[in-house]
Amino acid sequence: MHEATPDSTPALIEFTDIAMTFRDTKRSFRAIDKLSLAIPRGQFCCVVGPSGCGKSTLLNLAAGLLQPTRGRVCYDGKPVVGVNTRVGYVTQKDNLLPWRTVRANVNLALELRALGKAEISRRTDEVLELVGLTGFGDVYPSQLSGGMRKRVTLARTLVYEPEVILADEPFGALDSQLRTVLQGELLDIRARTNATVLFITHDLGEAIALGDRVLVMSARPSRVLLDEPVNLPTPRDVFSARFDPEYARLHETLWAALSPEVESGVPT
Numbered sequence: 589m590h591e592a593t594p595d596s597t598p599a600l601i602e603f604t605d606i607a608m609t610f611r612d613t614k615r616s617f618r619a620i621d622k623l624s625l626a627i628p629r630g631q632f633c634c635v636v637g638p639s640g641c642g643k644s645t646l647l648n649l650a651a652g653l654l655q656p657t658r659g660r661v662c663y664d665g666k667p668v669v670g671v672n673t674r675v676g677y678v679t680q681k682d683n684l685l686p687w688r689t690v691r692a693n694v695n696l697a698l699e700l701r702a703l704g705k706a707e708i709s710r711r712t713d714e715v716l717e718l719v720g721l722t723g724f725g726d727v728y729p730s731q732l733s734g735g736m737r738k739r740v741t742l743a744r745t746l747v748y749e750p751e752v753i754l755a756d757e758p759f760g761a762l763d764s765q766l767r768t769v770l771q772g773e774l775l776d777i778r779a780r781t782n783a784t785v786l787f788i789t790h791d792l793g794e795a796i797a798l799g800d801r802v803l804v805m806s807a808r809p810s811r812v813l814l815d816e817p818v819n820l821p822t823p824r825d826v827f828s829a830r831f832d833p834e835y836a837r838l839h840e841t842l843w844a845a846l847s848p849e850v851e852s853g854v855p856t
């Protein structure tokens with residue numbers, strides 16, 4: 589047995605030489621090709637890339653909702669076969685059930701697992717507090733602002749205590765002030781839960797402000813073009829991070845890789 593060193597620590601999520609081809613009756617095209625990526629446990633990894641390059645596909649592969657055409661996706665050292673129940677998925681749309689209260693939306697997954705009433709209630713209260721929704725358990729989604737709906741979505745994912753949060757442009761539709769607030773809250777939640785995060789965004793600034801690492805994906809067929817560590821202090825203040833010289837330097841480096849891809853990207 590060899591001793592674990594940071595370099596030899598197995599990745600929690602590992603994509604190895606992935607290709608993903610989609611086919612329908614008329615055509616077949618390769619969305620992802622030769623993509624390899626290893627995410628260690630505890631990392632906050634952000635991914636940016638042009639629209640349609642395969643970012644959501646990457647999350648679907650990690651969640652086990654799709655199988656790659658070629659290559660391997662491993663989770664905690666084992667191939668992902670079938671739905672990966674150790675990850676929580678925050679999708680772009682909130683998909684809240686309008687006929688259920690906030691509390692009933694959040695505890696749905698626990699009800700499906702047939703946990704006892706007292707435990708469901710305790711865990712739901714805890715997670716509502718974590719996302720700042722104490723006191724809003726009995727209202728319906730239609731009565732909430734966009735930011736609060738996002739909080740419910742996050743609570744719904746956190747309630748089953750996933751090791752990994754897969755987030756697909758979760759704050760994309762929010763105004764920039766609210767986005768900054770929720771970004772800060774996400775960093776706090778992550779610090780408290782030690783979750784590993786794979787976070788997709790089209791906003792380079794957001795990727796740098798939040799991530800321990802930022803990856804740039806190429807236009808289709810996409811692969812990893814650039815992989816940069818973010819040397820900003822942690823715990824991090826997402827607002828003041830923008831005034832750090834490291835932020836400006838990284839923004840320039842990443843944008844130099846990303847902008848030609850955005851221009852050459854095929855609209856979907």
Ligand SMILES: Nc1ncnc2c1ncn2[C@@H]1O[C@H](COP(=O)(O)OP(=O)(O)O)[C@@H](O)[C@H]1O
Nearest residue numbers: 610611619638639640641642643644645646856
């Ligand atoms: N289930 C599917 N069937 C056919 N094509 C798909 C499917 N899912 C995604 N695609 C296509 O694959 C490409 C990558 O999609 P996606 O991962 O959603 O990109 P992104 O999230 O980066 O915008 C797009 O061109 C999209 O239209």
Ligand SMILES: [Mg+2]
Nearest residue numbers: 643644645756
């Ligand atoms: Mg997408």
